[in-house]
Amino acid sequence: MNSILFCLPQPRFFHKQPSLRFTQALCLLGAFITSSLPNVSLAAEVPSQVALSQQQTINSDNINQQPTALYLDNMLQLLKPAHSQLGITVWDMTTQKTVFEYNNQSLMQPASVQKLLTALAATKQLGKDFIYQTRLTTLAQQPLDKSLIENGIYSGDIYIEFSGDPTLKYQDLRQLLASLSQLGITELTGNIVLTSEQDSQLQAPGWVWDDLGICYAAPISPFIIDKNCVYGRLATTGYNKVANITMMGNRPIEISNDAYFVTPIVNRPVAKPAVQTLTDAVVLPAYLTESVPQCQLTLSRFDNNRYHLSGCHVGAKSLPLAIAITEPQLYAQQIVAKQLASLGIVHQLPITASIMNTEAQFMAQRQVIASHQSAALPQLLETMLLKSDNLIADSLLKKLGEVYYQAPSDFARSGQALKTILYSIGIDLSNANIADGSGLSRYNLLTPEHVLSVLTTLYQQPEYRFLLELLPQSGVSGTLRYKRYFNKSPLKNHVFAKTGSMLGIANLAGRVNVSNGHDYLFVLFENGLSPQIKKQQKAPFSAVFLQTMMDVPR
Incomplete structure (x- = not known):
């Protein structure tokens, strides 16, 4: 083969002319690739079906001999971050083969990429027709009608059967209770009981304690109203x-406050060296030149849904607040009492809560007064994946565990159920650690290979393929709609993936279509990312790597 100097295409995130050194590095890498492949063209066609049938699996050595792998590996050596840890795997959807691996067996924290596992396991165990139901019931020999009500008084017990519906709203519950008014009831002399079948574990192991007052870490309870979140504003x-x-909404919580706003400090002086040297011109570290005072707000949580906000905030613009309910059962009891009063229905006895009675005699006498249904599972999963909804993910994990064991299930048992369910369809998670369904727990551990197994299952098994269509699309929908460098060319419209972001974590997993005509499934894990380094990045590593993939050779 003739010796040539082949320059690799520069990654498209460089909107300005790259340095001469970088351009020379690309050319040297191109020369290395061409010299390392004496009998292979960079424009080689996809292997024939005969060749594929002779080789059912490709080990790492074989992968590393392919042009795609050489190209990505050498680009990775140029572009990989110096301080964070990476785990990468790429699978060609045309040849249905793995074409690139890097630390793909390393256990790492998946963050919200974990929701891909939850979506698949929930679909397998619960089915597409699954819905949550919240019911208003009573015990009687016949359906409740106006003949059983005397002078507006109903003496039977009323049961509100909660199912852990993560989408149940305040107004949905009010409409259930309004059915009592429609029957002419103005007074209830029996008991009002909130019932459920789920356990009472509200948080998964490994949730960060100072997240617990924030709505994205709202408690996972059978009693959920408006995502167990209340909103307000600090001005x-x-x-x-x-x-x-x-x-907002006059909800039954108490919040005290001694927080305050402070003005930014402008042009804070920095001490200069006593002797002027050439190094005086060097840019000082941010912590020495920072003009904004160190200031933060802190939310303290107490019993009975009481809170205290303290600390300070820099600036004058008001702040939105989103506070997670600490005690969901108490909150639901107080909401029901408040709504009955607003409907003009008198009830003197305390509202209680208990585990649902499933004895045959009770079930035979139960009469449904009204019910509310959630959207079906595909719509729930669409919201979960597009918006990265933690509450839906963890509620579904609890529910699939409950259905699998036919009993209330905590996070540990539900996580084991998820492993068993996925193993039944060919995904081995024996060396993984599953702590929750959302990825919020710091105890979750998955490898890129685990996640790739989920993605390939979604692609190869038609009954699950719809889940790939629910992923956020770069520059178009969900968590990729406005994500930096994904909302403009060349990545816009070409990436369909689940994001996974927490402090120190920037993960992405899904599908990308590139200029060589192939589509690829990919998993990009980046753990150990310093907030300071992330702030200084010109572009996220995931965007850099995927823009490099846009020019993968044929």
Whole structure:
């Protein structure tokens, strides 16, 4: 083969002319690739079906001999971050073969990429027709009608059967209770009981304690109303004065406050060296030149859904608040009492809660007054994947465990159920650690290969393929709609993937279509990413790598 100097295409995230050194490096890498493949063209066609049938598996050595693998490996050596840890695997959807691997067997924290496992396991165990149902019932020999109500008084017990529906809203519950008014009921003299079948474990092991007051870490309970989240706003009354908190919806929580706003400090002086040297011109570290005071808000949580906000915030613009309910059962009891009163229905006895009675005699006498149904499972999964909804993910994990064991299930048992369910369809998670369904737990551990197994199952098994269509699309939908460098060319419209982001974690897994006419499934794990380094990055590593993939050779 003639010796040539072949320059690899520069990654498209370089919108400005790259340095001469970088251009020379690309050319040297191109020369290395061409010299390492004396009998292989970079434009080689996909292997024939005969060749594929002779080789059912490709080990790492074989992968590393392919042009795609050489190209990606050498580009990775140029582009990989110096301080964070990477795990990568790429699978060609045309040849249905793995074409690139890097640390693909390393156990790492998946963050919200974990939701891909939850989506698949929930579909397998619960089925596409699954819905959550919240019911208003009573015990009687016949359906409740106006003949059983005397002078507006109903003396039977009323049961509100909660199912852990993560989408149940305040207004949905009110409509259930309004059915009592429609029957002419103005007073209830019996008991009102909130019932459920689920366990009472509200948080998964490994959730970060200071996340627990924030709505993306709302408790996983059978009693969920408006995502167990209340909203408000913190507004300044002037610098260094106690701010005002306004909570929306008049919900039954108490919040006190001594937080305040402060003005940014402008042009804070920095001590100069006593002797002027050439190094005086060097840019000082951010922590020495920072002009904004160190300031943060802290939310403290107490019993009975009481909170206290303290600390400070820099600036004058008001802040939105989203506070997670600490005690969902108490919150639901108080909401029901509040709604009955607003409907003009008198009830003197305390509202209680208990595990649902499933004895045959009870079930035979149960009469449904009204019910509310959630959307079917595919719609729930669409919201979960597009918006990375933690509450839906962990509620579904609890539910699939409950259905699998035919009993209330905590996070540990539900995680084991997920492993068993996925093993039944060919995904071995024996060396993985599953702590929750959302990826919020720091105890979750998966390899890129685990996640690739899920993606290939979605692609290869028609009954699950719809899940690939629910993933966020770069620059178009979900968590990729506005994500930096994914919302513009060349990645816009070409990436369909689940994001996974937490402090120190920037993961991405899904599908990308590239200029060589092939589609690829990929898993990109990046753990140990310093917030300071992330802030300084010109582009996220996942965007850099995928833009490099856009020019994978044929």
